[in-house]
Amino acid sequence: MKKGDHLFLVDGSGYIFRAYHALPPLTRKSDGLPIGAVSGFCNMLWKLLREARNTDAGITPTHFAVIFDYSSKTFRNDLYPEYKANRSAPPEDLIPQFGLIREATRAFNLPCLEMEGFEADDLIATYCRLACEAGGDTTIVSSDKDLMQLVGPTVGMYDPMRDRQIGILDVIEKWGVPPEKMIDLQALTGDSVDNVPGIPGIGPKTAAQLLEQFGDLDALLERASEIKQNKRRESIIDNADKALISRQLVTLRTDVPVTEALDDFVLHPADGPKLIGFLKAMEFSSLTRRVAEATGTEAGEIEAATVAVERADTAHGPDVGSGVQALEVDEKTATGTAAKEEGFTPSFLAAKRAEAAVADKIDVDAYHCVRDLPTLEVWIAEAREAGVVAFDVETTSLDPMQAELCGFSLATAPGRACYVPLGHKSGQDDLLGGGLVDGQIPIRDALSTLKPLMEDSSVLKIAQNLKYDLVVMQRHGVDVTPYDDTMLLSYVLDAGVTGGHGMDFLADKWLGHKTIPFKDVAGSGKSFIGFHQVPLDKATCYAAEDADVTLRLWQVLKPRLAAKGLVSVYERLERPLVPVLAAMEQRGISVDRQILSRLSGDLAQGAARLEEDIYALIGERINIGSPRQLGDILFGRMGLPGGSKTKTGQWSTSAQLLEDLAAEGHELPRKIVDWRQLTKLKSTYTDALPGFIHPETGRVHTSYALAATTTGRLSSSDPNLQNIPIRTAEGRKIRTAFIAEKGHKLISADYSQIELRVLADVADIPQLKQAFADGADIHAITASEMFNVPVEGMPSEVRRRAKAINFGIIYGISAFGLANQLSIPREEAGAYIKQYFERFPGIRDYMDETKAFARENGYVETVFGRRIHYPEIRSSNPSVRAFNERASINARLQGTAADIIRRAMIRMEGALAEAGLSARMLLQVHDELIFESVEGEVEATIPVVRTVMENAAMPAVSLSVPLQVDARAADNWDEAH
DNA sequence: ACAGAAGCTTA
């Protein structure tokens, strides 16, 4: 140890008692072992290590040790037999925890010190002296006044529970004397807890005043006769011997023959797996999670250590009173066979949680409505204590970019939840908008009180569909971290399982609880009132229920993640995407109103012209948009050939059918198809998009759903920006309205043939892998292999058919579907497929394997381990079964591609920041990412984007086929793509 | 006012 080093000495014994008394009584592990004090101790240690390391201004320890009392008998008992004689035996449920706390210290990789015949305080005093002599500083982690005598220029104290530093000035402030006079002060006052006699009638105030007057105890006793007050003078003279023995008792020994050197206390980084093994054994789930996060450990992969608590009468003297707990962590079996034999497997624990959740009924009338700041502060303190809190925001709109905050709810334990109304209005929603309901905390005050909790790295926030709440909160300047999302947990666990991942459904499924329907509190349709108009009592039941249910769902779902081996899918592909998408949604994209308006006019004109032609041809003014009326005219009255019926018995008027008729030379069907295209473009795009331009940002903010598809793809809505036209020239014009900000460019980067590349890799097809490695035209190569024709000079029709087959494979091909796609007889399509499988037998094997796996397990997996369930794959209905087989084949490919672009998106922001680029990701369209970049940075941005995307599978998966990304920049989306 | 069907847009 040298100058500049900093030693932390933790008064472990002091903490055992403080933690025990500070925490709710009788906190027990599932097997009944009491662990309240262990929990408090571990949380304190972890917080101390984290904060001490993290704070810039704080003190960073270089050396660290935790010190315990060895037994209750020390040299002081020889000096004064009554010392600590009135101490009662420790509470029954604290006894087994002494050993566990020492074990906890070792699990934290920290030295654990004790010495026979001495108190912890003496060891602390001795090490303080040694550190001081070595030139280092010391912080004593304790708030015990017995240790204050050690405070000096290089020695401070710290009370982590009150987050308070104690220095020389603090000692003077509290006791009225400087630290070096604390011994004399204690000698005078004594200590009833430790049975140190002191001088009767002298308390801290008098003692301080006397010491101020006489200097020190010796001088005081010598000149006691000078004291004016009769009683005080006599007491001091009569009890001088008690004061002297007291001084001996309270003076800490700095000469303990310690065996460990200061250099043995050098602080090492936490050993994640070791610590997590212990924490799991103690069932400290929230601390386990925090430690896993901070140490970068996959907690799911670590099993609980075997921590055996045995009562043994060893030579190791009693800690306090009776009973000794020798405790061992068996390193050899730490990976868990013992745990399994006891039945405490992740699956077992998950099942237990699920059982308990259904049994614990929900009472929506038990919630609290928080209407003042002090009460909110109590709830926030409770959340801090719990380490986890479920929350939910209530607003006036489903669109988080437009929503106004009405209030938020918190849940700190099942059944313990509150609603905090902020923006509820009274009276009619007239021009004045109604006044705020009385007794609501001002939004600014509530949020500035809530913000530190939401951003506290040691408190896990839980939400259902967090992205919504995150966007709302971020708009109010509040971030949320760390977090879990119950919707995403359900999605990772149960994608494809019937029922979806909405809260109402999940509450019924897992908790057996029917949630209050939103329309019951806010009405619907014409009777709809915004949430801000809902009376506070109703709002409280509804909103707090959401938080309560969310917390309970988390308790059920989170353990299932580890039980099913899906922790890394959740933590790497799902959870990190939430803030990425929240940011994209908030950025939005610029859309040119004028371009859309002009297009809308053109389309209206074109459609009107066609309408007139159509009316002329059929002789009456029907509603062309009505397939029913149209079918009746075309196939009924006009008697066109080739009519077919839909499953509801209506005449089909599908585009495919009308196209076929047009090809036979009929004029009318062609015009109808054209009319439909124009009206479709007008209504869905040019007319609807301007309505999505945000009044303040002037941009269009789509909403991405993370848990809407079964395969892992995202979906986009309000508006859907993943189906903006591109195939026809007319449609493409709509893309020209998506523009870059002034001085910026849009960059579009898309994966080339990503699903076929994934297929080539997972099905291991040599010809396809070679073609991709060569950068060849994959459809031409396929055609060449199948039809034995050279790539050079290949007719475009041959390539087109091969292309259709390649896509068909991705979709789980059927002769029926391929025949439809290529407008060829089913037999011919079947022959193509046969030919394809002969040339690429690996693909047939791959498809057969996938079907067999899905049938066996009820799900398929992507390359990254995402599971997609097909509960109907064993259906006795052949067409249902075939559909599920095709879907499962497609899901592995589509899902793997979706996972890859997710990984790219998660890394993109960091990569751009690292490269010092200001480009920002705006949109995702399944295999394409759209960015906005300052004009001058475009050239530098494209390679960064390309690198991130092309390497997105790494290092988790090394594909045998290269990924290729095409990227381009332009002023609008049409030209960039 | 709502739900489902039909139809059309995307990857």
Added chain:
DNA sequence: GTAAGCTTCTGTT
């Protein structure tokens, strides 16, 4: 043949 979302029409609530 896979995966989505939006608009319109139509019949029911």
